[in-house]
Amino acid sequence: MTVFTLINISLLAILVATALTVSRLRALYEAAMLSALFSLVTACLFVLLDAVDVAFTEAAVGVGISTVLLLGGLALTRSREAVTPRRRRLPGAAVAILAGGTLVYASQDLPAFGSADSPVQRHPLTDTYLHQSQEDIGIPNTVTSVLASYRGLDTLGELLVVFTAGVAVLALLGPLAHPVDARRRDDLDLVDYRVLRVISAMLMPFILLFALYVLFHGDFGPGGGFQAGVIFAAGFVLYGLVFGLDKAQQVVPRVVLWALIPFGLLLYLGVGVVNMLLGGSFLDYDTLSSDPAAGQHLGILLVESAIGITVAAVMTTVFFSFANRRATR
Amino acid sequence: MIGTHYVYWLLFALMMIGLYVVISHGNLLKKLIGLTLFQVGVFLFFISIGKVDGGSAPIVSDDVETYSHPLPQVLILTAIVVGVATLAVGLGLAVRIFETYGTVEEEDVLERDTTP
């Protein structure tokens, strides 16, 4: 048994144990905190499986954003779950066992874990992504080149989903639905905590600087628009939590945020349209410069910034929507 | 078989825990947490298919020979952010349901709908 297998199995065991505990807990605040732990362990597993970009995103999203959103949702509803009656447990268990059994049966056809000659690895596209991309695009991080260039249209679709989700949350909870329901300033303000305030104020510029670094360094190392957007949003969320929502909304007014949500998407689309006007196909960055590789660099940078803007604006807006809502009891 | 497929099986177990929570539990927020568990299982499954033994992260450099496959990583990277966006929509719906019905338990909501 190699060291890799040992670490892999222990991390997976921790994951399954955490999942079991989460599924049994009826106190939902505890469940939310444990699911943050779950995300951290998942991020470690992603690093082990060579997916550094994904690990980065999971750590920022799972611990930073989704925990805060879950806690915000819980603060607005009940944080204690009713006992699941016995008659409800059986169908769920039956479905889970059946589906799990089917999956295990079907997994016999899967290639061995980590095998280098599985259909996925032997496909000619693998060579295109890993080696041809060095000549086509010339950036070392192939995840970025696949994300922003080869599968740019796909990523545009994903960004559209994020955009739609942001609009949906605004429609459900935003001030458009309840114009009177404006700000609320009570327990979310942590103004008494002086140490926390000093340290947060000290770290804030570094968080934002780090987000920018992640955005612009995505060509060479792990990073890119999605990660940068989420880190930006996490910074704003921290600011809002520690210094109060009023202050956070003075720093980034809601109108600016609402304008930034479609701006990123339009920038992305705009790059594609400019490519078409210059005689290429949609999102074919070669046309942006006389040298195709330079064009690709510029296109990827613009597209990643567009992703970062929309993701950061949507996540921050979602947080403000939850935090501004008054609890009804 | 065990030596080569154990990762998949453990991940299936993870997914099934999530599926069980989604189906059996009546609390809407708990269902969302269960959905997240299921989702993470699927993410890890995708990534583990792209992994190559002795490989390294797909960032090309001169002193690395084998790389894991970048495509699953790209798909999952975007899926994580989309996942948190959809979680936010789900939470928003749960909050609105709570404001209308005063409960987030599925059965109580259904009961209030059926009693005139």
Place this chain on the structure above:
Amino acid sequence: MIVLDIASVVLLAAGALFVVSGGVGLLRFPDFYTRVHAAGITDSAGAGLILLGLLLRTPSWETGVRLLVIMLFLALTGPTASYVLAFAARRDGVPIWREGDPRR
């Protein structure tokens, strides 16, 4: 170089020991405040010593600088988190365990 290797192994082992003792403390200490103390140890002593041990075996100075930056941020955030947790618990009136009380 062998001296550096031995020193780094010693530091890593000490860090691992602190992490394990933090975990044990988290499970066995009787009340919230002592458990926060145990969790704080993993953050500061555990992670700090492990990072120091890694620092002694970094191949290039770029990685070393990154490790130092991580150490700096950990030194700032870890104690803050422990302090905020304990302070919040005190403000909410979580009682302190005394000799002879039951565990909670």
